[in-house]
Amino acid sequence: MAPKDETPSDPITVAEVKEIAKTKLNQPTWDYYTTGADENRTLDRNSKIYKKLLLRPRALRNVADVDTSAYIFGKRYEIPIAIAPSAYQKLVGPGGEIDMTRASYTLGTNFTLSSNATTSLEDVMAALPPRDAKYPAPWFQLYFLRSREQTKAVIKRAEEAGYEALVLTVDTAVLGNRLGERKKPLVLPPGLSTANRASRQAGGVSKGRLLLNAKTAAEAKKVDQENGDFLVDRSLEWGEVIPWLRMQTSMKILVKGIMTAEDALEAMVAGVDGIVVSNHGGRQLDGVPSTLEMLPEIADVVKGRIPVVFDGGISTGSDVFKALALGADLCLIGRSALWGLAYDGQKGVEAVLHILERELWRTMVLSGASSISKISRSMVGIAKRDGFGVSKL
Numbered sequence: 001m002a003p004k005d006e007t008p009s010d011p012i013t014v015a016e017v018k019e020i021a022k023t024k025l026n027q028p029t030w031d032y033y034t035t036g037a038d039e040n041r042t043l044d045r046n047s048k049i050y051k052k053l054l055l056r057p058r059a060l061r062n063v064a065d066v067d068t069s070a071y072i073f074g075k076r077y078e079i080p081i082a083i084a085p086s087a088y089q090k091l092v093g094p095g096g097e098i099d100m101t102r103a104s105y106t107l108g109t110n111f112t113l114s115s116n117a118t119t120s121l122e123d124v125m126a127a128l129p130p131r132d133a134k135y136p137a138p139w140f141q142l143y144f145l146r147s148r149e150q151t152k153a154v155i156k157r158a159e160e161a162g163y164e165a166l167v168l169t170v171d172t173a174v175l176g177n178r179l180g181e182r183k184k185p186l187v188l189p190p191g192l193s194t195a196n197r198a199s200r201q202a203g204g205v206s207k208g209r210l211l212l213n214a215k216t217a218a219e220a221k222k223v224d225q226e227n228g229d230f231l232v233d234r235s236l237e238w239g240e241v242i243p244w245l246r247m248q249t250s251m252k253i254l255v256k257g258i259m260t261a262e263d264a265l266e267a268m269v270a271g272v273d274g275i276v277v278s279n280h281g282g283r284q285l286d287g288v289p290s291t292l293e294m295l296p297e298i299a300d301v302v303k304g305r306i307p308v309v310f311d312g313g314i315s316t317g318s319d320v321f322k323a324l325a326l327g328a329d330l331c332l333i334g335r336s337a338l339w340g341l342a343y344d345g346q347k348g349v350e351a352v353l354h355i356l357e358r359e360l361w362r363t364m365v366l367s368g369a370s371s372i373s374k375i376s377r378s379m380v381g382i383a384k385r386d387g388f389g390v391s392k393l
């Protein structure tokens, strides 16, 4: 069935939602959420690349009924679009992580809670009504701290609370060089804290930020030594960390931050259940390609064996279509969901998901794909170098 249209006064694109969000957020919060690392080359590339990819539609393929649903780990997603983990969501809207997770529930999809959330993982789970077992439970994103005890404790809490999967972020051994943040460090206002650090330390802003703002190498070393337990463990390796996680939990294990076919292979050999192709929304290593560019080589290695989850720069349903065509099984939205949260809390996030759903549905109809499995790589192409004609990928 075709998704319902908005009422005339509603924003009808994510770009419009973002404009409204800008008027609702204070400057430091807007800067924190919009920024990338260094010169923002990767951040910009992530979104611009979608415009370069052209669609190659097919006609007369019976699109009377178009089904946007997808299955990941055997669970049903009404749309192949879920919400990426992002830190400190109560800075964006008072309902924060709870509004996000409830919106994902309403749309029949899923949400990943950040290790640096401002709501406890137990409260997020308790905010959801009971759900038919055919749908997924939320996932929990893990920053693996140097303190194994702290790391173990939070994994245990996530498992006991009923999270379906653990998403180990592997692109944040140290925080990216975010220039705006270095000039104006992010400070959580009183009353907000990172509720999922096992110690629930007051103030709660990541100790990684102290390291980022150290003025000299000596100061950085001091911070590193003094705050060691709360920093991400930089000594992790595939062959050790994945088996260690397996020993701790029976939740599914995904790794987030895969940007090469080589790492996708490492991940599979190490025995993960899924990967997330991601460059952290351009906030970590600047100068890496867009995620969309790397998706085909990664999908060639893992597609059909383990789920390929994907994020980076998605702001339209046609972006989602392109990522699915290049091998994604499920797309995550980071900032687009945050603009919805700023715009109107849970309803705003739902509005964003509905916009993307409608746009994806229309792109599928007009491309001749009546289900997600009918979206193929041959349905996208790239303009030839001499500017005339389209090459298949």
Ligand SMILES: Cc1cc2nc3c(=O)[nH]c(=O)nc-3n(C[C@H](O)[C@H](O)[C@H](O)COP(=O)(O)O)c2cc1C
Pocket: 032, 033, 034, 046, 084, 085, 086, 087, 114, 115, 116, 141, 169, 256, 278, 279, 280, 281, 282, 283, 311, 312, 313, 314, 332, 333, 334, 335, 336
């Ligand atoms: C403000 C902000 C905070 C983020 N916090 C986290 C986090 O805590 N953990 C994590 O794994 N990724 C985090 N990410 C990365 C997102 O999960 C996701 O990879 C990225 O936002 C996708 O790109 P998009 O924003 O262009 O959709 C964050 C992203 C943003 C923008």
Ligand SMILES: CCCCCCC(=O)C(=O)O
Pocket: 087, 116, 143, 172, 175, 206, 208, 231, 232, 280, 283
């Ligand atoms: C220990 C690393 C803290 C990262 C904080 C949240 C995040 O991922 C971001 O991009 O900001």
